[in-house]
Amino acid sequence: MARETVEPFNPAKELLLPIITHGLPYPQACAKHLRDTLHCSRPFLVISNSLSKNTDAIERLRPALDSGHVALAGVHVGMKPHTYYSEVLQVAREVRGSGADCIVTIGGGSLIDGAKAMSLVLANNANTHQELDALFRATNALRHGQPTAEGGPRTVHPSSIPVLSITTTLSAGEFNPPGGSTNDATDHKQVFCNPAGVGVSVIVMDPALARTTPERVWLSTGLRAVDHCVETICSSNPREEGTRHSLRGIGLLIPGLLEIKQGAGDDAEARLRCQLGAAESMKAANLYGVKVGGSHGIGHQIGPLGVPHAETTCICLPAVQKFNAKVNAEQQQIVLGAFWSDPDIAGALTRHNLVKGQADLGDALDAIIRELGFPRTLKDYGIGRDKLEAIAESSLKDACCQWNAIPLEKKEQVLEILEMCLGDQ
Known part of the structure; x- marks a missing residue:
């Protein structure tokens, strides 16, 4: 019989959301936590187009919800990448009209950001592009202790209905309270944040469902999570506690990604390790305020030129570490030490003719990215x-x-x- 593990994202605050659950099949975990954790009975489901068309994900979910006296209030299939304002407003209207008391997502980052945005929209009655843009900008101003813009809302109500996410990639947006949504008129991506500081309340991990994710998407989003780990260890403001979490993330992510690429061992077990590693990758930034750096910043600019968001890591991260080495060599050695102390990672480095004590972190990252089969250049x-x-x-x-x-x-x-x-x- 399946055994569930439930843990808080923040280990110092065991009673607070968000929580992470794994061990149960996602239909049972979803039904249980809607009822017992969120006390909700009318979820609105937002599911990716590919999962809706190519899997029986919805059909598997319905009977589990029914047995827990939970009924789907509505279903919306698919959202475009980058979470456009127009779709956020459209689906928010559907959620409002359905009488739903929570939102469930099955899919990747665009759906997760969409659900976070919808919950904020519903709480603040934003109905137009202008109202939505003003709301998102106000959340940012308030978050940073700045005055809100003239004509914008003076106060922002916390998100009104909770979000439960069943994750299928490693991009890790479900662990990040802020989200991003794109203005249709300008193509500018606007960051927003629930004033209550919670994005997704319950994160459900099911490696069996994650097997439906295309390998390239799984591996590239995993490398994006590695980027979170490396840049927070090598940050301008590192924290010892954050570094511990990021090192744990590296130890879970890279061996798991290599195992999946090589088709060796228990695929489901490796995928769960990757999922847990993705959670660790977000703790330095979200729990301890550690900053990321140039790989993220430059990557944000090359994404719109046709590079998939997660694959920007493959281009930027090694070069940024080489550029930074003159000021953070000691921090980079911490990452290199973790690489060489893991037999799976060390094996990959050796296959690319790297020698311990001679190769720098940029070279090591280059080897890992190539080992996973990704392009490396613009x-x-x-x-x-x-x-x-x-x-x-x-x-x-x-x-x-x-x-x-x-x-x-x-x-x-x-x-x-x-x-x-x-x-x-």
């Missing part, structure tokens, strides 16, 4: 030298670049990193 994605100036200028406006171990304040600094990423030598 050229591989059709991005040429003619785009570098615009990428660099845009990067300077990104907070993550300003938080980099060497603050990226000049275009020439970003161009130096991008030259390492170009791949036209």
